[in-house]
Amino acid sequence: MLTIKRILNDNVGWVLPILILAGWEAASRLGIMSENVLPAPSAVAEAFWRLLLTGELITNIGVSTLRALAGFVVGGSIGFAFGLANGVSSLSRGVTDTTLQMIRNIPHLALIPLVILWFGIDEEAKLFLVALGVFFPIYVNTLLGIQGVDPQLVEMGRTYGMSRRQLFSRVILPGALPSIFTGLRYALGIMWLTLIVAETIASSSGLGYMAMQAREFLLIDVVVLSILIYALLGKLADTLARLLERGFLQWHPAFKTA
Amino acid sequence: MTLTVTSLRSAPDQAPSIEQSPKGPIAFSLRGIGKSFGDKTVLDSIDLDVHEGEFVAVIGKSGCGKSTLLRLVAGLDQPTSGTLTHSPDTAGATRTRIMFQEPRLLPWARVADNVAVGLTGISKGKAAKEQALAILDEVGLKDRAGEWPYVLSGGQKQRVALARALVAHPGILALDEPLGALDALTRIEMQQLLERIWLKQKFTAVLVTHDVTEAVALADRVIVIDGGRIALDLDVSVPRPRRHGSSELARLEAKILDQLFGTGSARA
Numbered sequence: 001m002l003t004i005k006r007i008l009n010d011n012v013g014w015v016l017p018i019l020i021l022a023g024w025e026a027a028s029r030l031g032i033m034s035e036n037v038l039p040a041p042s043a044v045a046e047a048f049w050r051l052l053l054t055g056e057l058i059t060n061i062g063v064s065t066l067r068a069l070a071g072f073v074v075g076g077s078i079g080f081a082f083g084l085a086n087g088v089s090s091l092s093r094g095v096t097d098t099t100l101q102m103i104r105n106i107p108h109l110a111l112i113p114l115v116i117l118w119f120g121i122d123e124e125a126k127l128f129l130v131a132l133g134v135f136f137p138i139y140v141n142t143l144l145g146i147q148g149v150d151p152q153l154v155e156m157g158r159t160y161g162m163s164r165r166q167l168f169s170r171v172i173l174p175g176a177l178p179s180i181f182t183g184l185r186y187a188l189g190i191m192w193l194t195l196i197v198a199e200t201i202a203s204s205s206g207l208g209y210m211a212m213q214a215r216e217f218l219l220i221d222v223v224v225l226s227i228l229i230y231a232l233l234g235k236l237a238d239t240l241a242r243l244l245e246r247g248f249l250q251w252h253p254a255f256k257t258a
Numbered sequence: 259m260t261l262t263v264t265s266l267r268s269a270p271d272q273a274p275s276i277e278q279s280p281k282g283p284i285a286f287s288l289r290g291i292g293k294s295f296g297d298k299t300v301l302d303s304i305d306l307d308v309h310e311g312e313f314v315a316v317i318g319k320s321g322c323g324k325s326t327l328l329r330l331v332a333g334l335d336q337p338t339s340g341t342l343t344h345s346p347d348t349a350g351a352t353r354t355r356i357m358f359q360e361p362r363l364l365p366w367a368r369v370a371d372n373v374a375v376g377l378t379g380i381s382k383g384k385a386a387k388e389q390a391l392a393i394l395d396e397v398g399l400k401d402r403a404g405e406w407p408y409v410l411s412g413g414q415k416q417r418v419a420l421a422r423a424l425v426a427h428p429g430i431l432a433l434d435e436p437l438g439a440l441d442a443l444t445r446i447e448m449q450q451l452l453e454r455i456w457l458k459q460k461f462t463a464v465l466v467t468h469d470v471t472e473a474v475a476l477a478d479r480v481i482v483i484d485g486g487r488i489a490l491d492l493d494v495s496v497p498r499p500r501r502h503g504s505s506e507l508a509r510l511e512a513k514i515l516d517q518l519f520g521t522g523s524a525r526a
Contacts, residue, residue: 153362166378177366251366251368251407252365252366
């Protein structure tokens with residue numbers, strides 16, 4: 001009895017999606033919803049199986065994932081580095097923060113025409129856009145995290161003779177970590193969003209490209225499949241981030257286990 | 259040791275009566291210490307000698323400068339004028355530790371690791387771990403060594419902070435109202451713990467407090483600060499263990515309150 005309750009508790013987030021799917025399937029079967037508007041989940045599953053067998057799906061998911069991760073690593077590390085530098089040094093903050101905040105207010109997707117002119121529809125274009133999109137949430141939250149570290153703890157560390165290095169690794173960085181993780185999760189969301197928009201507009205491979213091709217041939221099941229895969233990939237990234245968070249923030253009452 | 263006292267004596271002598279006392283070597287001494295923040299003078303030419311192993315309580319109304327005095331002694335701030343001399347310890351450097359009003363534990367370090375912060379630059383690894391566990395045993399928290407700080411109660415956190423301050427066997431322990439935020443019963447328990455460890459380790463203790471009862475219960479000597487100056491320097495020669503609420507302590511308490519609020523209003 002207890003275990004059933006626990007399984008329900010752990011997976012309560014999946015109940016609603018499954019209900020929606022069931023309702024959707026029923027509506028299609030009963031002819032309430034036209035095939036041309038939204039194909040039945042079973043039709044989408046068929047499309048999934050078809051594309052899986054041709055290998056097209058795996059290739060496209062692979063291409064998109066690689067792009068997303070590459071852009072994330074580049075943009076994320078630059079954002080993290082700037083966040084650390086500007087959190088620790090007021091000189092660095094004085095020099096760069098105003099500029100960065102101005103750039104932040106440009107919607108990065110508005111740069112797509114310019115990016116196409118610069119890079120064409122090659123990999124650089126996607127990498128650039130994803131990196132730019134990921135940069136800001138990581139930068140802003142790393143900076144906020146460091147600025148929010150309890151000054152009383154820093155003073156404590158100083159009185160106990162910690163060097164600047166020790167102060168950073170034992171007090172400042174761990175103190176900023178919860179905020180850095182918030183940035184990470186935002187960044188993962190933006191990573192997929194940017195990539196998909198970029199792939200839809202300018203690409204010759206990847207999930208976004210697959211969806212656009214399917215639209216041209218009126219393969220609505222493939223279009224819906226692509227959208228569902230985005231949702232799953234996004235959820236997967238978020239789950240990974242949460243797992244990391246749980247591992248690193250055990251000390252935080254909000255993440256206590258059991 | 260004789261050398262130390264001689265070197266201190268060379269400072270302009272303004273408190274000869276204390277200089278001659280038989281209490282032993284001086285741990286630190288303040289001469290004409292003043293501290294101002296902008297136009298506001300917080301401390302005004304303070305002269306004070308504290309002897310090794312002495313337990314001194316500093317008391318005064320809020321804003322009288324007692325915490326500032328403690329921060330100067332602990333080396334957290336620099337005086338605007340005057341000199342502060344620490345006697346060179348027999349072992350080399352005299353270590354001063356401060357215990358704050360808040361526990362200030364690192365939330366991301368387990369209890370034993372928090373205590374080991376007190377050994378930064380002194381010892382590491384297994385040796386540090388053993389010392390940390392030994393001092394945790396002394397404050398009665400050895401079985402909590404592997405826990406995160408958030409599971410501890412306020413009093414337990416302050417005990418961990420005390421262990422962290424004492425793990426490196428400091429010569430001077432500066433206490434900035436460390437028991438102020440605790441409930442009355444936990445506070446009495448902590449006072450007894452503090453006294454027990456002080457009797458055992460024999461460090462010099464400087465306790466800033468606004469609790470007169472606490473001051474006379476713990477200290478050998480109570481300093482009352484008023485308007486940035488020392489208004490009263492009172493010896494508490496009641497033998498230990500002292501009983502809370504004894505008439506002798508009550509008499510001393512009344513004397514301090516008289517000094518703070520003027521005669522007649524002490525019992526108000």
